[in-house]
Amino acid sequence: MSRVFGNTWALTMSRMRLAMRNRAFLFFSLIMPLAFLFIYAGIFGRGRAQAVPYLLAEVLALTVMGSFWGLSVQLVTFREQGILRRFRVTPVGASAMLASSLLSNYFLTLPTIAIEFFLSRSVFHMAGLGNVLSIFVLVTIGTVTFASLGLIVASVTNTMQETQIINQIIWFVFLFISGATIPFPMLPGAVQAVAVFLPATYLVSGLQRAMIDHTTLPYLGMYLASLGGCALIAFVISAQLFRWEPESKAPRQAKLWAAAAVIPFLLLGIWETVNGDLRSHAMKNLNSIREPYTMERIER
Amino acid sequence: MLSGATIEVNNLTKRYGKVEALRGVSFAVNEGEVFGLLGPNGAGKTSTVEILEGLRTPDSGSVSVCGLDPQTSGAEFKYVIGAALQATALPDKMRVHEALDLFGSFYPNRRGTKELMARFGLEEKRNAFYSQLSGGQKQRLALAMALVNNPRVVFLDEPTAGLDPQVRREIYDIIEELKKEKKTILITTHYIEEAEKLCDRVAIVDHGKVIALGTPRELKQRSGAVTRISVRMARPETNGALGKLDGVTECRTEADDYLLYSTRVPRTIVALVKHLEEQNNELVSLEISAPSLEDIFLELTGRRLRD
Incomplete structure (x- = not known):
């Protein structure tokens, strides 16, 4: 057992090193989130300190969701180039390979998160830090969840091209109807009805509540459980569907299996639709930047 | 085991x-x-x-x-x-x-x-x-x-x-x-x-x-220890007489060369020289090579092993 951890760790370190040498990875996981921060806080927030927690939460969510691309995609490249099969003749197992994707991605996401907080405080004069423990746990579980979802896509697609297309589609859904770009209350009702089934929506909402209302962990339990459950199912399924060989194709029923990862959010979405408070929370969160904004106008 | x-x-x-x-x-x-x-x-x-x-x-x-x-x-x-x-x-x-x-x-x-x-x-x-x-x-x-x-x-x-x-x-x-x-x-x-x-x-x-x-x-x-003798002559010969020389089991042509497969090399060589003299033909080149795996492969499959 300790050897499995040892192998996972060695792979994690190696893959972090490779990722740091990959310009595309650095751009998407560091430069782009910071660009979002400057656009959101600088332009949308008009440099007002009160708006920063809300906007930073969105940027944090985008950074965490970026794990969806991250190092899961690297695995597809490894498989296509025949790199994985060299690992297959070593004692490294599929789980160690997959876990190293999640871990290396997580360790590379944390510094970006820290830099985002630092810039929010120093450049945009954000007052507090929100509930640090809640944010840390949300970032941790969220990063693992979105990276696991990326692993699922990697395990059901056969070529890099296919992976990119499917990722692109899912990514745009996450980006635009989760509240990470367009605030949730501003989405049309029909879109909101769909959004409550997305993991991304809960990540954004959870981070905003932790940033603005300093919401503690117990109140975020439902969100965390769903994110964690989704991560666990996605990881187990991708370990089952793991393919080492460049020429092996994903079995047809694999796509059905992969769909199982959405079960926690299907349940959470149903619960939310029936008696949820996501909408009221989203409204309250948004008001945290709206109120002074309207005040300013009245003063004028 | x-x-x-x-x-x-x-x-x-x-x-x-x-x-x-x-x-x-x-x-x-x-x-x-x-x-x-x-x-x-x-x-x-x-x-x-x-x-x-x-x-x-x-x-x-x-x-x-x-x-x-x-x-x-x-x-x-x-x-x-x-x-x-x-x-x-x-x-x-x-x-x-x-x-x-x-x-x-x-x-x-x-x-x-x-x-x-x-x-x-x-x-x-x-x-x-x-x-x-x-x-x-x-x-x-x-x-x-x-x-x-x-x-x-x-x-x-x-x-x-x-x-x-x-x-x-x-x-x-x-x-x-x-x-x-x-x-x-x-x-x-x-x-x-x-x-x-x-x-x-x-x-x-x-x-x-x-x-x-x-x-x-x-x-x-196992391949019968057949030695290959490649012969090139001034005038090509078509009557198949080379295949009947002492010790020769097989005769093939490859480009300008005759490939004689022999089980008794010394006898074959003597017979070959005699035959050339009789025919008033001249020997241009002679190469004797011990059987290689290449020959064995050729013998077993009828094909050459190439990249």
Whole structure:
């Protein structure tokens, strides 16, 4: 057992090193989130300190969701180039390979998160830090969840091209109807009805509540459980569907299996639709930047 | 394991769609032996080796390596084998020493990165990215990686394919050294000279079957110890008289040369000279070559073994 951890760790370190040498990875996981921060806080927030927690939460969510691309995609490249099969003749197992994707991605996401907080405080004069423990746990579980979802896509697609297309589609859904770009209350009702089934929506909402209302962990339990459950199912399924060989194709029923990862959010979405408070929370969160904004106008 | 062989292969079959890659391959390799699978591309060599490495499953038949089943033995099996795959690929941005460190870290009994780099002439390339290495350097790294766990059994799948002759010779030297370490080595190749130079025993594989097996010397003897005499004459001869010379079992023409296969070379030579004098013909060139595996392959399959 300790050897499995040892192998996972060695792979994690190696893959972090490779990722740091990959310009595309650095751009998407560091430069782009910071660009979002400057656009959101600088332009949308008009440099007002009160708006920063809300906007930073969105940027944090985008950074965490970026794990969806991250190092899961690297695995597809490894498989296509025949790199994985060299690992297959070593004692490294599929789980160690997959876990190293999640871990290396997580360790590379944390510094970006820290830099985002630092810039929010120093450049945009954000007052507090929100509930640090809640944010840390949300970032941790969220990063693992979105990276696991990326692993699922990697395990059901056969070529890099296919992976990119499917990722692109899912990514745009996450980006635009989760509240990470367009605030949730501003989405049309029909879109909101769909959004409550997305993991991304809960990540954004959870981070905003932790940033603005300093919401503690117990109140975020439902969100965390769903994110964690989704991560666990996605990881187990991708370990089952793991393919080492460049020429092996994903079995047809694999796509059905992969769909199982959405079960926690299907349940959470149903619960939310029936008696949820996501909408009221989203409204309250948004008001945290709206109120002074309207005040300013009245003063004028 | 009754025979106590280190590698055992029994009646393997494997089919990819309509292609029958293996049609009942069997052989056994003893401890410390260098065993060659010789055959043209598509003969089934790689399929056989990859089944032994645990990368593929046979349709029927069985294999064992050090008494272990590659499919079910897990890490225990991985610890005893080392492999240089036909195309070993590593991430472009991985450095040479990082690759050896990483792969070494997977094993409890590992060889030092420094020692391996020194042995395979990779010290100067220590910090080079994989993508910056030449074909020969990549191959040397692949061999170093195959030895990183100090394995009992080493699989080398086409270790010199596509390399220029000088690099090929370097690789031969490395394999010769491994031989001295008494490692059991299974090597696949379509280069005759590689099999003759390196292997204790050779199995000739064609169309998914072993068609001959033995030491290079045995294989030559079994072929009837036929020596090839290539003759070129001033005037070509078409009456087939050369085939009737003393000791000649077969006569073929290849371009301007006549290839005489003889079991009694001295007699054939005397008869040939006499015959030329009688015909008033002149000898332009004469070359006597001992039978090679190439000849044996030709004899067994009727085809030449070429890249």
